[in-house]
Amino acid sequence: MELASKYNPTEVEAKWYQYWLDHHLFSSRPDAREPYTVVIPPPNVTGVLHMGHMLNETIQDILVRRARMEGKNACWVPGTDHASIATEAKVVARLAAQGIRKTDLTREEFLRHAWQWTEEHGGIILKQLRRVGASCDWDRTAFTMDEERSRSVIKVFVDLYNKGLIYRGVRMVNWDPKAQTALSDEEVVYKEEHTQLYYMKYYVAEDDGTGATGEEGEVIHQDGRGRYAVVATTRPETIMGDVAMCINPADPKNHWLRGKKVIVPLVGRVIPVIEDGYVDIEFGTGCLKVTPAHDVNDYMLGEKYNLPVIDIFNPDATLSEAAGMYVGQDRFDVRRQIAKDLQEAGLMEKVEAYDNKIGCSERTGVPIEPKLSMQWFLKMQHFADLALPPVMNDEIRFYPAKYKNTYRHWLENIKDWCISRQLWWGHRIPAYYLPTGGFVVAETVEEALSLARAKTGNEALTLADLRQDEDALDTWFSSWLWPISLFRGITDPDNADFKYYYPTSDLVTGPDIIFFWVARMIMAGYEFTGKMPFRNVYFTGIVRDKLGRKMSKSLGNSPDPLELIDRYGADGVRMGMMLCAPAGNDILFDETLCEQGRNFCNKIWNAFRLVRGWQTADAPQPETARIAAGWFAARLRRSAADVADMYRKYRLSDALMEVYRLFWDEFSGWYLEMVKPEYGQPVDRTTLGQTIAFFDALLHLLHPFMPFITEELWQHLCERRDGESIMVSPQDIPAPAGTDARLLAEMETVKSVIAGVRAVRNAKNIPPRTALELQAVGTDPVAAYAGVIAKMANVSRIQVVDAKDKGASAFLVGTQEFAVPLGNLIDVDEEIRKAQAELERLEGFLKGVNKKLGNERFVAGAPAAVVELERKKQHDAETKIATLRETLAALRG
RNA sequence: GGGCACUUAGCUCAGUUGGUUCAGAGCGUCUGCCUUACAAGCAGAGGGUCGGGGGUUCGAAUCCCUCAGUGCCCACCA
Numbered sequence: 001m002e003l004a005s006k007y008n009p010t011e012v013e014a015k016w017y018q019y020w021l022d023h024h025l026f027s028s029r030p031d032a033r034e035p036y037t038v039v040i041p042p043p044n045v046t047g048v049l050h051m052g053h054m055l056n057e058t059i060q061d062i063l064v065r066r067a068r069m070e071g072k073n074a075c076w077v078p079g080t081d082h083a084s085i086a087t088e089a090k091v092v093a094r095l096a097a098q099g100i101r102k103t104d105l106t107r108e109e110f111l112r113h114a115w116q117w118t119e120e121h122g123g124i125i126l127k128q129l130r131r132v133g134a135s136c137d138w139d140r141t142a143f144t145m146d147e148e149r150s151r152s153v154i155k156v157f158v159d160l161y162n163k164g165l166i167y168r169g170v171r172m173v174n175w176d177p178k179a180q181t182a183l184s185d186e187e188v189v190y191k192e193e194h195t196q197l198y199y200m201k202y203y204v205a206e207d208d209g210t211g212a213t214g215e216e217g218e219v220i221h222q223d224g225r226g227r228y229a230v231v232a233t234t235r236p237e238t239i240m241g242d243v244a245m246c247i248n249p250a251d252p253k254n255h256w257l258r259g260k261k262v263i264v265p266l267v268g269r270v271i272p273v274i275e276d277g278y279v280d281i282e283f284g285t286g287c288l289k290v291t292p293a294h295d296v297n298d299y300m301l302g303e304k305y306n307l308p309v310i311d312i313f314n315p316d317a318t319l320s321e322a323a324g325m326y327v328g329q330d331r332f333d334v335r336r337q338i339a340k341d342l343q344e345a346g347l348m349e350k351v352e353a354y355d356n357k358i359g360c361s362e363r364t365g366v367p368i369e370p371k372l373s374m375q376w377f378l379k380m381q382h383f384a385d386l387a388l389p390p391v392m393n394d395e396i397r398f399y400p401a402k403y404k405n406t407y408r409h410w411l412e413n414i415k416d417w418c419i420s421r422q423l424w425w426g427h428r429i430p431a432y433y434l435p436t437g438g439f440v441v442a443e444t445v446e447e448a449l450s451l452a453r454a455k456t457g458n459e460a461l462t463l464a465d466l467r468q469d470e471d472a473l474d475t476w477f478s479s480w481l482w483p484i485s486l487f488r489g490i491t492d493p494d495n496a497d498f499k500y501y502y503p504t505s506d507l508v509t510g511p512d513i514i515f516f517w518v519a520r521m522i523m524a525g526y527e528f529t530g531k532m533p534f535r536n537v538y539f540t541g542i543v544r545d546k547l548g549r550k551m552s553k554s555l556g557n558s559p560d561p562l563e564l565i566d567r568y569g570a571d572g573v574r575m576g577m578m579l580c581a582p583a584g585n586d587i588l589f590d591e592t593l594c595e596q597g598r599n600f601c602n603k604i605w606n607a608f609r610l611v612r613g614w615q616t617a618d619a620p621q622p623e624t625a626r627i628a629a630g631w632f633a634a635r636l637r638r639s640a641a642d643v644a645d646m647y648r649k650y651r652l653s654d655a656l657m658e659v660y661r662l663f664w665d666e667f668s669g670w671y672l673e674m675v676k677p678e679y680g681q682p683v684d685r686t687t688l689g690q691t692i693a694f695f696d697a698l699l700h701l702l703h704p705f706m707p708f709i710t711e712e713l714w715q716h717l718c719e720r721r722d723g724e725s726i727m728v729s730p731q732d733i734p735a736p737a738g739t740d741a742r743l744l745a746e747m748e749t750v751k752s753v754i755a756g757v758r759a760v761r762n763a764k765n766i767p768p769r770t771a772l773e774l775q776a777v778g779t780d781p782v783a784a785y786a787g788v789i790a791k792m793a794n795v796s797r798i799q800v801v802d803a804k805d806k807g808a809s810a811f812l813v814g815t816q817e818f819a820v821p822l823g824n825l826i827d828v829d830e831e832i833r834k835a836q837a838e839l840e841r842l843e844g845f846l847k848g849v850n851k852k853l854g855n856e857r858f859v860a861g862a863p864a865a866v867v868e869l870e871r872k873k874q875h876d877a878e879t880k881i882a883t884l885r886e887t888l889a890a891l892r893g
Numbered sequence: 894g895g896g897c898a899c900u901u902a903g904c905u906c907a908g909u910u911g912g913u914u915c916a917g918a919g920c921g922u923c924u925g926c927c928u929u930a931c932a933a934g935c936a937g938a939g940g941g942u943c944g945g946g947g948g949u950u951c952g953a954a955u956c957c958c959u960c961a962g963u964g965c966c967c968a969c970c971a
Binding site: 005006190197232235283284289298370403410511546579580586598601608609610611612613672676755758761767768845849856857858860865866870880 | 966
């Protein structure tokens with residue numbers, strides 16, 4: 001079969017993925033081997049693959065495949081997340097497009113639509129993962145809202161409620177007016193915005209003119225209408241909720257306002273002036289309007305001073321009846337309107353531009369509204385106490401470790417978690433309200449009923465008397481159980497899978513969900529299993545474009561991973577991702593990296609074409625090939641050891657780069673060229689066998705990064721039988737041997753000699769076909785490698801000479817001088833210039849070394865080995881300088 | 894406003910506890926090659942006073958201080 005000179009990934013990839021599936025090569029069952037478990041960070045069920053996934057899944061696949069090849073029982077569990085808010089928003093939008101309002105539907109009707117949506121769009125991303133090569137155990141595919149996961153969530157809720165860790169109460173929460181639900185603190189993101197600061201006049205009510213003491217610093221505003229205080233706010237639309245004005249008791253400017261009452265502008269309500277140290281004297285005028293219903297701090301003041309609460313907003317952030325004005329209008333329209341009205345009424349002192357940070361909903365993007373409401377909360381201090389120590393003492397390791405700080409800071413300032421959402425798409429809170437007031441919490445409605453009967457003493461209660469809480473749980477309240485619930489560890493903790501696979505091994509995720517997910521999984525792990533959920537956490541970077549901008553739909557700077565795979569092959573794209581992905585660093589993705597990956601595939605492909613094309617003959621192995629094989633075996637052992645070390649440190653980019661260079665430079669560039677027979681000549685069986693063994697080892701090293709091409713070539717290379725696969729044919733590359741270091745060092749010298757000759761060739765424009773002679777001055781330290789040098793540099797003979805030819809171009813390898821006789825081809829002036837420059841450099845270097853050695857404190861203070869090294873540097877430099885001087889003298893002579 | 898990182902070749906990054914021959918890699922750049930595995934390639938070359946300044950040390954890219962810049966996280970100044 002003739003092989004094309006270019007690797008074509010498309011067919012190969014489809015073929016092998018199907019082969020892997022057909023032979024259940026990703027499936028895992030508990031056995032005697034050491035388990036290696038990874039749970040996928042479940043993508044949104046209706047999501048599509050983007051570059052962030054591409055990176056994340058590639059890393060997981062590399063780790064999983066590596067573990068599998070090491071002989072571990074690797075199990076990578078895939079699944080999707082129901083993504084409560086995001087999915088519900090999409091369903092609501094679709095319904096709206098059909099002219100259906102959510103509020104016109106019953107819960108059951110809405111959920112039918114949601115499930116329908118999920119079935120239509122769900123799981124697309126899991127199919128896409130196959131294109132990437134992800135070696136997930138698809139039989140274990142789970143969904144955060146499937147039956148098992150739902151049972152786990154409900155069981156855990158009941159358990160925590162019974163432990164007294166879940167409570168219900170009215171608190172100030174983050175309200176998303178678009179999704180019309182409460183959010184946790186973590187779901188609020190702060191955005192810098194250019195806004196206005198409005199300075200409004202609050203006239204003193206029934207002003208009798210008292211209060212002014214004329215003391216230093218006192219600031220009294222007054223106009224024809226009387227005396228007034230000025231309050232600066234970014235939210236003038238909330239004045240209808242004002243119930244007090246607050247000044248700092250230590251603020252002389254506003255002393256005169258003590259004990260007074262002021263009039264809310266436009267509204268006309270008379271409110272008291274209170275005093276509290278909370279108020280920042282420097283901000284604005286030092287007067288703060290207090291709106292307990294719509295600001296967390298104001299709420300705190302309200303509690304402290306027993307102020308009334310006037311909630312002026314409807315759930316969609318339009319003004320409510322309670323506002324009394326602008327009723328039904330949107331908060332931002334009201335802001336514009338009220339600014340105008342204040343202006344016209346002469347109640348606006350001034351308006352200034354102001355940069356402010358606005359809390360916005362992570363999901364819908366709209367500014368959140370602090371709102372008092374009845375919600376369910378999880379007490380977090382208990383969990384923080386559980387989850388902090390294992391990370392700080394490295395029982396659970398973070399890569400990179402810098403995230404330990406972030407983690408600690410969050411846990412040390414933990415607040416209770418608002419877990420209820422006013423949504424339908426999610427796990428419904430298993431609380432049941434009684435007709436007589438109060439509620440019970442139970443896993444099933446039947447249990448709830450018996451609890452209710454016991455609680456009320458009323459045996460006549462029926463299911464119809466119980467009303468289940470309308471709220472759903474925060475999505476993360478199911479995600480935090482993921483590593484446990486995937487193995488049914490909540491509902492059936494004694495099952496064999498759970499005992500075998502849990503704790504999982506590595507978690508790969510982005511640092512953006514360290515609080516949402518990672519921290520909470522650790523909490524859940526210790527709370528419900530008494531064990532860590534995973535041993536290591538690998539935090540990926542955020543994928544940015546080459547200009548450093550975060551990839552996003554709106555910027556249009558995010559390539560479609562599948563399109564990239566079409567163009568460069570999955571292996572090419574995987575490599576492109578990994579080339580720029582050191583752990584924890586943001587990765588600046590550039591499509592040319594995929595090109596590099598594709599080129600590498602091609603390089604591997606062509607190296608294979610070369611080897612495959614060789615005919616064999618019964619012949620003794622040439623000396624050059626024997627040397628090459630001995631050297632490359634050592635080179636391979638060293639790289640394999642280095643790569644293993646990099647895996648241990650999760651330095652996957654470095655590991656890939658090491659294998660890349662090993663294959664391209666050392667194997668293809670040096671080894672294959674050394675053993676390659678003359679065109680049309682056969683190769684001896686020993687060399688062919690060794691070469692295939694090396695190739696096999698290289699494919700094994702490459703496989704985790706580039707699964708498709710390696711499987712394809714491995715089949716050709718080893719003539720595998722059906723059902724076999726490179727991924728389950730572990731190959732142990734021996735540990736480096738004692739003699740390796742010498743072997744490697746000698747070959748480096750040989751390479752330098754070859755490079756030296758080639759450089760001469762290049763400089764003089766001598767074609768590769770023209771054989772050259774080589775002289776070694778005095779002695780030849782690499783005489784044993786003469787055959788290699790002859791072949792690689794096209795050198796006809798190597799002579800040891802006392803003095804090199806007059807017309808020779810010389811170069812130094814270490815302290816050893818070599819020369820290529822060129823007859824009249826040599827450019828004397830150029831040679832002199834070159835030698836002179838080198839001499840000057842060396843003299844400067846020697847001066848530095850001498851200075852160091854001349855320093856008594858260095859000789860006395862530094863370790864003997866270091867001093868010895870300096871002496872060697874000195875000696876070598878002197879030797880080289882002497883050689884160069886001779887060369888120069890000869891050239892000039 | 895607090896905290897944590899980072900600043901090394903044109904670009905992206907290594908550089909382990911301060912000490913192996915003027916600081917390394919990949920990509921890009923330049924020069925020469927279509928040499929029957931590969932031009933998605935081969936051979937060679939150039940490129941950095943390790944952000945600025947100060948200090949500790951026999952010795953600093955590496956430790957300390959300081960200044961400047963960048964990024965991220967957290968925070969209730971309206």
